[in-house]
Amino acid sequence: MIPKLTEMPMFADEMEAKAIERIRKFDSIAQALGFQIVVGFSGGKDSQVVYDLCERANISFTAYYNECFESPTTKRFIAENYPKVIKRRYYKIGFLQNIEKHKGLLPTPLFAYCCENYKHNPQYVDNAVVTGVRAYESLKRRGRKAFEVKNKTFLRKNKELFDVFTDKCKGIGSASTISLKPIVDWTDDDVWSYIFRHNLPINPEYHYMNRVGCMICCKADITRNAFYLKKYPKLIDAVIREREREENLCATRRQIG
Numbered sequence: 001m002i003p004k005l006t007e008m009p010m011f012a013d014e015m016e017a018k019a020i021e022r023i024r025k026f027d028s029i030a031q032a033l034g035f036q037i038v039v040g041f042s043g044g045k046d047s048q049v050v051y052d053l054c055e056r057a058n059i060s061f062t063a064y065y066n067e068c069f070e071s072p073t074t075k076r077f078i079a080e081n082y083p084k085v086i087k088r089r090y091y092k093i094g095f096l097q098n099i100e101k102h103k104g105l106l107p108t109p110l111f112a113y114c115c116e117n118y119k120h121n122p123q124y125v126d127n128a129v130v131t132g133v134r135a136y137e138s139l140k141r142r143g144r145k146a147f148e149v150k151n152k153t154f155l156r157k158n159k160e161l162f163d164v165f166t167d168k169c170k171g172i173g174s175a176s177t178i179s180l181k182p183i184v185d186w187t188d189d190d191v192w193s194y195i196f197r198h199n200l201p202i203n204p205e206y207h208y209m210n211r212v213g214c215m216i217c218c219k220a221d222i223t224r225n226a227f228y229l230k231k232y233p234k235l236i237d238a239v240i241r242e243r244e245r246e247e248n249l250c251a252t253r254r255q256i257g
Contacts, residue, residue: 001206038130
């Protein structure tokens with residue numbers, strides 16, 4: 001939900017300067033390695049802030065939007081406000097076929113196979129990526145560092161190059177060769193304060209949602225999912241049809257067996 005401007009704390013100049021400094025350090029590393037910087041964009045507030053920070057840092061970058069199951073509102077918002085963002089879309093099978101592949105099991109918070117199949121597709125793993133991931137978003141992300149590399153071997157091999165970041169900022173386990181999370185230590189208030197300060201456009205989805213992403217998500221609360229199911233009833237029909245088809249298929253197998 002969009003907070004009121006009067007409720008926002010004063011945004012600290014130091015936070016913006018620190019994020020821009022991180023981006024410029026990352027740019028120097030990427031150039032030394034011969035990598036083109038890619039900004040991951042979703043149409044959500046965090047990716048907007050990172051996109052804007054990269055522009056203020058005056059670096060060369062390309063922004064990609066991995067289109068999946070976002071709402072028409074979000075897709076329109078990106079097209080109208082961020083025309084330079086390049087849309088990418090790749091997956092081998094559709095969502096209903098994916099459910100069938102997993103024997104009728106819908107994605108769950110502990111088994112969110114949809115994320116791996118659609119949002120984090122290995123087809124689009126870039127060498128040097130800047131994202132809006134923040135530690136405050138979830139327990140899983142709490143241990144993330146501002147600068148991360150793929151593995152310890154690559155970290156040791158380029159130690160002198162990476163020493164522009166302190167050990168507190170460095171980590172391993174990135175899907176990309178190198179990745180940067182310039183606002184990893186920002187809170188929601190920090191993000192909204194930056195948006196208001198620089199008068200960035202706001203995705204209309206935030207008028208009734210706290211987060212922007214896939215319309216139906218196994219990790220979202222029931223209220224959010226119910227909203228989209230009511231707004232787009234064809235989503236319900238598609239899931240019901242797939243479940244009925246799977247149940248009929250199972251019944252037929254039992255009869256044959």
